[in-house]
Amino acid sequence: MATTVPILPKASAWKLFFKTVFARAYPRVVGQQREKSWMFFDIFLPILSIAAYVYVYRAIGAPEEYIGFVVMGGAMTAFWLNVLWSMSSQLYWEKEQGNLALYIMSPSSMMAILLGMALGGMLATLLRASVILFIGGWLFQVRFVVVDFWLLILVFFLTMTALYGLGMMSASLFLLLSREAWHLANLAQEPIYLISGFYFPVKNLGFWIALGASLIPLTMGLDAMRQLIFPSATQFGFLDVRIEVIGLAVLCIIFLLGARLLLNYMEKLAIQEGRLTESRR
Amino acid sequence: MQTRLTNFLTFYWRSFRLATWLGWQIESNWADPFLFAIYSLIKPLSSAAILVIMYSIITQANFDSPIFPYIYLGNAFYMYVGHVMTGVSWAVIDDREHYKTMKYIYTAPVHFPSYLLGRGVARFIIASISVVVTILFGVLFLKISIDLTQVNWAFFLLTVLTGVVMLALMGLTLAGIMLLLVHHMFGVGEAVAGALYLFSGAIFPLEVLPVYLRPIGFLMPITYWLELLRRLLVGKVASSFPTLQSFSNLQLFLILIVMTLFFAIFSIIVFHACEKRAKDLGLIDTITNY
Numbered sequence: 001m002a003t004t005v006p007i008l009p010k011a012s013a014w015k016l017f018f019k020t021v022f023a024r025a026y027p028r029v030v031g032q033q034r035e036k037s038w039m040f041f042d043i044f045l046p047i048l049s050i051a052a053y054v055y056v057y058r059a060i061g062a063p064e065e066y067i068g069f070v071v072m073g074g075a076m077t078a079f080w081l082n083v084l085w086s087m088s089s090q091l092y093w094e095k096e097q098g099n100l101a102l103y104i105m106s107p108s109s110m111m112a113i114l115l116g117m118a119l120g121g122m123l124a125t126l127l128r129a130s131v132i133l134f135i136g137g138w139l140f141q142v143r144f145v146v147v148d149f150w151l152l153i154l155v156f157f158l159t160m161t162a163l164y165g166l167g168m169m170s171a172s173l174f175l176l177l178s179r180e181a182w183h184l185a186n187l188a189q190e191p192i193y194l195i196s197g198f199y200f201p202v203k204n205l206g207f208w209i210a211l212g213a214s215l216i217p218l219t220m221g222l223d224a225m226r227q228l229i230f231p232s233a234t235q236f237g238f239l240d241v242r243i244e245v246i247g248l249a250v251l252c253i254i255f256l257l258g259a260r261l262l263l264n265y266m267e268k269l270a271i272q273e274g275r276l277t278e279s280r281r
Numbered sequence: 282m283q284t285r286l287t288n289f290l291t292f293y294w295r296s297f298r299l300a301t302w303l304g305w306q307i308e309s310n311w312a313d314p315f316l317f318a319i320y321s322l323i324k325p326l327s328s329a330a331i332l333v334i335m336y337s338i339i340t341q342a343n344f345d346s347p348i349f350p351y352i353y354l355g356n357a358f359y360m361y362v363g364h365v366m367t368g369v370s371w372a373v374i375d376d377r378e379h380y381k382t383m384k385y386i387y388t389a390p391v392h393f394p395s396y397l398l399g400r401g402v403a404r405f406i407i408a409s410i411s412v413v414v415t416i417l418f419g420v421l422f423l424k425i426s427i428d429l430t431q432v433n434w435a436f437f438l439l440t441v442l443t444g445v446v447m448l449a450l451m452g453l454t455l456a457g458i459m460l461l462l463v464h465h466m467f468g469v470g471e472a473v474a475g476a477l478y479l480f481s482g483a484i485f486p487l488e489v490l491p492v493y494l495r496p497i498g499f500l501m502p503i504t505y506w507l508e509l510l511r512r513l514l515v516g517k518v519a520s521s522f523p524t525l526q527s528f529s530n531l532q533l534f535l536i537l538i539v540m541t542l543f544f545a546i547f548s549i550i551v552f553h554a555c556e557k558r559a560k561d562l563g564l565i566d567t568i569t570n571y
Contacts, residue, residue, distance in 0.1 A: 041472060044472060045472060048472070048476060048478070049475065052478055052485075055490065056335060056352065056484050057335065057339065059352075059486060059489045060336055060339045060340055060348060061339065062335075062339040066339070180311050180312060183311055183312070187320055187324060190324050190325075190327035190331070191324070191327040193331060194327045194330050194331050198331075200331075200335050200338055201338075204338050
């Protein structure tokens with residue numbers, strides 16, 4: 001007896017888009033929690049760096065606010081590392097493992113795949129960053145006093161949107177890279193910690209350097225969050241929080257639009273140059 | 282008997298030499314030399330600059346204080362720890378997971394521990410360039426005062442070399458452990474390097490640590506190594522902190538030698554035990570695709 005294969009109704013473009021976002025976010029949120037050792041290292045390593053910088057500040061007699069700045073900056077490194085290694089260079093890893101060609105061939109939008117990666121990564125990293133903040137705050141007796149809770153939420157939301165937008169945009173650039181992707185991602189750690197003021201107020205780098213560094217959303221985001229969490233930090237702030245909110249909103253638009261345009265362009269270029277399946281280890 | 286010994290040494294040397302060449306190609310040939318040079322310098326200079334800016338904010342750029350060369354030189358020499366120790370152990374991950382060549386190397390007529398040590402040499406060369414440039418930057422722009430005529434260069438080079446050997450042996454121990462780990466091995470090297478950074482007094486005197494954590498620092502050979510290197514370069518400035526004040530340079534060197542010998546024996550035992558266990562469990566060429 002012949003069996004008939006049921007023909008599923010074709011999903012609408014939007015439905016397919018959201019299903020893809022969910023499907024790509026799922027392994028980020030659920031899968032990463034399953035690998036307990038990764039969670040340990042993701043939390044333990046930033047705490048080691050935080051502790052080292054805290055003790056440097058203590059050795060040179062820094063005011064207590066700086067300990068809080070370091071703990072906050074250290075927690076935010078989790079987001080930067082996630083964007084760098086699990087967003088920007090993700091398409092390179094997918095290429096290495098042979099998944100990229102499948103993504104391109106599937107009827108899903110690449111933008112949906114990147115958005116899913118971003119949302120999943122953001123949620124998983126939020127959990128880690130919260131634990132780092134909590135442990136760091138507890139270990140070093142940091143006093144957090146939130147000045148304006150809703151403004152803090154807004155700043156965090158805008159920072160994350162712009163940051164992961166930047167990650168989506170750079171992912172398309174990494175699409176063309178091969179072996180060098182790993183090295184370039186590696187290169188973008190310490191220099192960014194430096195110019196974005198992860199461990200000190202960015203204002204100290206001087207106006208123009210801080211302004212240039214503000215292209216990285218964490219610069220203004222971290223500065224604004226410090227001003228909202230440590231009341232005395234307003235004197236160390238680079239710009240007024242309201243200006244930083246506007247700046248972050250502008251970055252969100254630029255990076256999300258940029259991600260879409262660049263992804264289309266790079267995908268075409270990669271196909272033309274035959275670099276989607278290339279693997280130069 | 283002598284021929285047999287010569288053959289053994291030739292075998293070890295060949296494995297080491299070829300691994301050194303291979304390691305250098307892997308580390309450097311992904312970019313043109315100019316880009317590679319920039320890459321090799323930007324990272325270490327940035328991490329040094331973070332400390333310099335932190336210091337200058339709090340002290341209003343008072344670079345004459347003895348704590349500044351303590352922090353700066355400790356951070357500069359600590360680059361060897363990250364590069365050499367994790368360089369040797371990372372070769373296990375690189376060959377097993379990335380290049381997927383571990384089983385071929387393992388079955389080839391290669392002395393495996395010598396091969397792993399050889400793979401760390403490229404990182405040692407890169408670290409040496411970074412250390413020299415960082416110190417040069419400090420001398421030229423940050424008032425790090427090193428009197429070249431006062432430095433006992435032979436003693437200094439001997440200390441550097443002893444420390445590098447010790448780090449390579451610690452890396453070999455880690456490499457053995459990594460042979461047994463599958464999913465969680467990516468963070469192990471960084472975690473060990475991070476912990477050593479914190480407890481070895483690399484960037485702050487051990488007195489700053491809580492009392493109950495200080496003994497960890499005294500158990501680590503890197504603590505003595507860094508102290509001795511600082512003293513040999515900046516003399517009394519480095520010995521003005523109470524941590525190891527009661528030890529003379531020679532005593533510090535002897536402690537370093539004893540600890541290095543201990544690590545030599547320890548690393549050989551641990552590596553062979555881990556290697557045997559990895560063989561028994563069939564983990565030598567396990568690929569997780571993570």
